[in-house]
Structure formats: C-alpha cells, structure tokens
Amino acid sequence: MNRLSDNVAYLIGGILLTILLIGVNLTVILPLMDESLYKPSSRARPMSATEEKGFAIYKREGCWYCHSMQVRRTESDVKLWAGGNKELVSKPGDYVYMWPALWGTQRNGPDLMWVGSRGISVERQVEHLKDPRKFVPYSNMPSYDHLPEDELLALAEFIMSRKP
Numbered sequence: 001m002n003r004l005s006d007n008v009a010y011l012i013g014g015i016l017l018t019i020l021l022i023g024v025n026l027t028v029i030l031p032l033m034d035e036s037l038y039k040p041s042s043r044a045r046p047m048s049a050t051e052e053k054g055f056a057i058y059k060r061e062g063c064w065y066c067h068s069m070q071v072r073r074t075e076s077d078v079k080l081w082a083g084g085n086k087e088l089v090s091k092p093g094d095y096v097y098m099w100p101a102l103w104g105t106q107r108n109g110p111d112l113m114w115v116g117s118r119g120i121s122v123e124r125q126v127e128h129l130k131d132p133r134k135f136v137p138y139s140n141m142p143s144y145d146h147l148p149e150d151e152l153l154a155l156a157e158f159i160m161s162r163k164p
C-alpha cells in the first residue's frame, strides 16, 4: 500500500469511529443522564415484604417466560391490557421499585402490568396458580400446586399489587 491509500484508510477509520461515538452518546449516554428515568411515576409504590417475596418467586419460577409486564403504546395493547386507558401505557418511572424490570419478551399468557385491577381475589389467584385449567380449560399455564402455601400467597399478593 502506498502512503496515500494509508491516509485514506485512516481518514475513513476516523470518520467511522466518530460516527460510532456520536451514536453511542445519543442512544446510550444521554438517555442515561435523563433523570426522569429514575423518578418514580405517580402510580409507582415500593413493594411490601410479602410482595417482594412474591416477586422473587415470580423471577425464580420464570413466570416472565410467558407473561409480559408492559403496556405498549399500540392500540391493541391499550385496549387489551389497560382497559382502553392511554394513561396506563407503561413508562420508566413505573418500574423504579422493580429490579430487574421484567418486561418479558413473549406473551403466551396475558400481560400482567395491571393485572391487579382485574377484580380477582387473592384466594382466586392462588386457586388459579394451583390449577389454571379449572378456570380456563385450554390454558397452557403450568400448575404450581407443588409450591408451599406461603409462596403461593406471596405470589398472589405480588400479582394483586400490579395496579395503578
């Protein structure tokens, strides 16, 4: 290679690196500095000890393999998982007290972001966890009746606390 093509290669490399750094800055560094991401939303509230326990079981049992916890901006999401209320579209501040935020990647079952406001009692949640097909005959949700009663109750409390 002669000197001219070396210089051209350095120039192109330099331009590409600058573009990459601008990209990382705009899409990663600047958003991380946005304080509104860390401020609790008006409906976020810290979990009680039992809800924390339930959340740990939710993580451990992989409920999030099948359930999402995020209402997206789309019309269908708002209609299905937020009762048509656009105010209930998920925002960063909703997850301040949940670490990690289990948004989920699949919806083999319903979204659980606001499941606590669907008017189901804790007792019924426990019954459903033990035997989903008792309520929905075609349900492919596994039965969790092998879990001890206190864990089922904690799970149900956590589920019920998911409301605005």
Ligand code: HEC
Pocket: 057, 058, 061, 062, 063, 064, 065, 066, 067, 108, 109, 110, 115, 118, 120, 125, 132, 133, 135, 136, 139, 140, 141, 142, 144, 155, 159
């Ligand atoms: C293999 C996928 C799968 C897994 C894993 C799973 N579920 Fe489900 N879940 C479903 C499906 C499908 C439904 C809808 C049918 C029904 O109600 O059983 C459902 C329904 C629900 C509902 C009722 C939601 C509503 O709209 O009223 C709750 C609550 C729930 N699941 C909680 C859990 C919890 C807690 C766990 C973990 C312990 C879990 N699920 C694990 C598939 C799954």
